[in-house]
Amino acid sequence: MSAAVWLIGSRGMLGSEVEALLADRKIPFVATDRECDITDLDALRSFAAAHEPAWLINCSAYTAVDKAEDESELAFRINASGVENIGKVAAENGARVIHISTDYVFDGEKPGAYREDDPVNPLGVYGRSKAEGEGRLKAATDRFFIVRTAWLYGTHGANFVATMLRLFRERDSIGVVDDQWGSPTYAPDLAGAIARIMVSDSTAYGTYHFTNEGRTSWYRFACEIQREARAAGLVDDRCRIDPLSTEQYPTKARRPKNSFLSKEKIRTDLGVDVRPWEAGLRDYISELAGEPKAH
Numbered sequence: 176m177s178a179a180v181w182l183i184g185s186r187g188m189l190g191s192e193v194e195a196l197l198a199d200r201k202i203p204f205v206a207t208d209r210e211c212d213i214t215d216l217d218a219l220r221s222f223a224a225a226h227e228p229a230w231l232i233n234c235s236a237y238t239a240v241d242k243a244e245d246e247s248e249l250a251f252r253i254n255a256s257g258v259e260n261i262g263k264v265a266a267e268n269g270a271r272v273i274h275i276s277t278d279y280v281f282d283g284e285k286p287g288a289y290r291e292d293d294p295v296n297p298l299g300v301y302g303r304s305k306a307e308g309e310g311r312l313k314a315a316t317d318r319f320f321i322v323r324t325a326w327l328y329g330t331h332g333a334n335f336v337a338t339m340l341r342l343f344r345e346r347d348s349i350g351v352v353d354d355q356w357g358s359p360t361y362a363p364d365l366a367g368a369i370a371r372i373m374v375s376d377s378t379a380y381g382t383y384h385f386t387n388e389g390r391t392s393w394y395r396f397a398c399e400i401q402r403e404a405r406a407a408g409l410v411d412d413r414c415r416i417d418p419l420s421t422e423q424y425p426t427k428a429r430r431p432k433n434s435f436l437s438k439e440k441i442r443t444d445l446g447v448d449v450r451p452w453e454a455g456l457r458d459y460i461s462e463l464a465g466e467p468k469a470h
């Protein structure tokens with residue numbers, strides 16, 4: 176039986192949103208997660224032979240950024256070899272691939288917005304494994320879209336916004352890093368961008384950046400989360416938020432100080448809409464509060 180789309184990693188934070196969107200738009204798809212391990216090339220081949228997908232959308236990944244520092248082999252097996260397998264199977268079946276990558280391929284030293292052709296220089300194992308995955312995918316197939324994103328959040332997984340909302344309820348004060356800059360990305364907006372790439376039927380293959388628009392720090396993002404959540408009645412204003420430097424909040428893996436990605440290319444070449452991060456956050460908070468979305 177032939178399906179238009181094979182969604183890989185369907186139970187993750189992004190995969191869940193892509194699955195919901197495909198179902199909503201009545202686009203025929205098949206979905207797999209751990210039960211079809213991307214590190215198992217034969218399993219991927221059998222599944223592709225059974226379903227003959229025209230598109231492979233890869234939302235699966237090893238995403239434990241700090242843990243990756245101790246699990247390098249596993250991170251590379253999934254994020255590099257697994258992605259290479261997906262590229263091979265796509266090429267063997269004449270299918271196209273949309274693969275998700277990350278701002279962590281960059282070192283964050285550039286003062287302005289990162290463009291797709293800026294040189295990569297990951298700071299940690301996770302970023303290195305994702306950069307390697309990008310390279311192996313490109314070597315395996317010509318028909319790929321790599322979409323790098325950053326600061327992703329949504330209703331289906333652990334993420335910064337969910338953590339902040341929990342801490343606002345549990346603590347009287349928290350400290351949040353104020354010297355790392357980037358753009359929050361609401362997972363349904365990225366799912367929409369992925370769908371847009373598919374329906375555009377574009378052959379402008381290559382690497383693209385997608386986040387919500389605008390630049391903020393984690394601290395400023397936390398303040399806005401608190402403001403929106405308070406307005407929606409989800410939290411009170413008991414918890415004080417204090418700005419921290421990266422040095423005051425050490426983590427196992429180093430993070431880029433600047434994660435700001437230029438979206439000019441995805442807008443111009445693929446016609447993808449990019450709305451401000453504040454609008455995505457408002458929808459997320461509304462969803463949590465059970466209110467209808469603004470759009």
Ligand SMILES: NC(=O)c1ccc[n+]([C@@H]2O[C@H](COP(=O)([O-])OP(=O)(O)OC[C@H]3O[C@@H](n4cnc5c(N)ncnc54)[C@H](OP(=O)(O)O)[C@@H]3O)[C@@H](O)[C@H]2O)c1
Nearest residue numbers: 184186187188189208209212213235236238275277324327
């Ligand atoms: N989250 C962020 O802030 C962020 C930022 C930038 C880029 N990204 C990228 O965005 C994409 C989606 O991220 P996400 O946050 O939605 O990830 P996620 O929630 O961790 O979901 C990844 C999914 O892939 C599954 N998976 C892991 N190894 C697999 C394997 N070998 N075979 C098949 N499935 C496997 C995971 O299963 P288990 O849960 O059982 O491991 C999980 O269901 C990833 O490529 C990530 O690198 C994320």
